[in-house]
Amino acid sequence: MVANSETALSVDSCSKCGGPVKDQPFAKTEQGYCCESCYLEMQTTKDWQQERIKTETVLAEVLASAIDLREHETGLHSKRVACHTLELARQCYPNDPELLRQIYWGALLHDIGKIGIPDAILLKGGPLTESEWKVMRTHPEKGYQIMSQIPDMQVAADIVFSHEERFDGSGYPRGLAGDAIPWGARLFAVIDTLDAMTSDRPYREGMLFDIAKAEIQRMAGVQFDPEAVELFLQAEPVMRRMVSLKCGTAVIP
Template sequence: MRGQVAVANGFIHPLPHLRQGLILRLAVCGLLIAALAGATAYWLETRRLDALVVDLATDQARHLAHSLEEQGRHAPGGTREFLIARLEAPGKSPIEVRRPNLPPTLVAAFEQGAAHTAGEHHENFRTDGRLYMFLSIAVESEGQPARFLGLYEVGDEFARQVHVRTVWSAVAVIVVVLATTAVLIPVILALEKRVVRYASDALEGNIDTLAVLGSAVAKRDSDTDAHNYRVTLMAIRLGEAVGLAAPEMRRLIIGAFLHDVGKIGIPDHILLKPGRLTEEEFEVMKAHVRHGLDIVSTSRWLKVAADVVGGHHEKFDGSGYPRGLRGEGIPLIARIFAVVDVFDALTSRRPYKEPFSCDEACKFLINGRGAHFDPAIVDHFLRVLGPTWREIAEQPMEAMQEGLRTAIKAYFPN
């Protein structure tokens, strides 16, 4: 089976892999959310603490501007935090104080900010591992609008506290998110387990529907029930050999099992006739395709069988019924099923004939390549099922029923 490990009748159920995938996805989502939340918390905390520093510096700047105004050019050389302070008022020369022996890079940063800044503004930057802030705020000087410009040095201890607080805030958010994820994973898995159980019950109900419909036809045709199981199991193997994707396999499985469900509408004297049908009787028998399409169309789960139910009597050269489709105009799953259906009919005992040997049936398929059957499908059948068809055909009914249930559960995951 594609992507599966054969364990029983060639099939396994994929639920353990689905559960592992769910846990992995939840864990990855938790980590991504934690990282995103942590980054967001770090950014928000940085902004909040930055605003705190700005407020602190602004408050000190307003006091310093007042001192500069009162002391004029005789103000002391800077302050403990402000390395450079300048008061600019219209019509007056700027009043400036600065700490002696400042590095040229700091003086240049201040002058560049002063030259390119108008209005209130602040900008943080680092030099030699220390944190500084250029600050520009509006103040009053002798009752007139003025501007204060300053180069503020954030103390090492305060900067460290700000950094530690920011990091711990982000870490706390990450821990909370991860802890929440750890708590939610068992809850989600428990809910998922209940959903799987309900889905499994629904699937069992659908399987029972298949079995009931098959048994209903079997009550009319004593060979049909075993035939349904044989051809469905062979169709699964052939579909895998052809390389059908899982959705197509699901349609093939349901269609194969219900391909002759329309026979329930065929009169007994025709359906059970031991001899060859007359032309008129055969026209009545052909109506089982239309009856089958009517039956499967009433169910959302069963209507996917329409391609097989409606196309398994079409022939590759266009001489089949009911629509006379030809070549690739016939659905692929119908072409696949046509081969196994005819092969099983040939190798089965019927009231009107003895069973063909495997060699005789295979020769019939070979002679029908390009006429009745798709040549590529016949080649796949001869390679995969020709030598091993008895493994399916000679199984007891209970084994075939279990094999079909296993296949359905493998291709119809809950």
């Protein structure tokens, strides 16, 4: 949209490149007016950025599926907990798509550090020994080391690092408690338990939603942040439907 003559007289430099604006500014942006060259570049890169985000998200989902497959997880575990966590996060951040995207990625790739856990431990049929548990408990930190290499994904990396923490401080790897645990990880903890309890396992059938709900309420203040549990209860109709469908129905930002 071409600026009117009054605005044109007051604009002498492009808000994007800082270069001189000849004649009149070409289009208005959030920062001000810009020249035609910058406007055309924005229109081109906007499409590329959207495609890049779509491609990156698909790659992350494929990687998460591969992690699930290696661990013999049931169905779409990682994508399911990511979509469910996203539903809770939307109640807190309805107007922050970038933050929601990071929370989705953090939940989706929460177990990426298990890539570094030997099969003999990860896939062991019986109980782990104390030394084996010591190795297993390194997977959040290994995941953080991977995720922290991705630019502008610190929130997601922090969720990966903290997804095994418990509200009372008895979790691992750092023994964080209360508000020291990233909010996204506190939301994820509720959803991960919900999915674990309602999913079929080789040794048992998935539990009913109401049984899982009662256990989550019982562990509020111990394993889970009471505020995160309250958000879960507020979203019960959506959560109940998503569990019954056993698939992620959330629209990814």
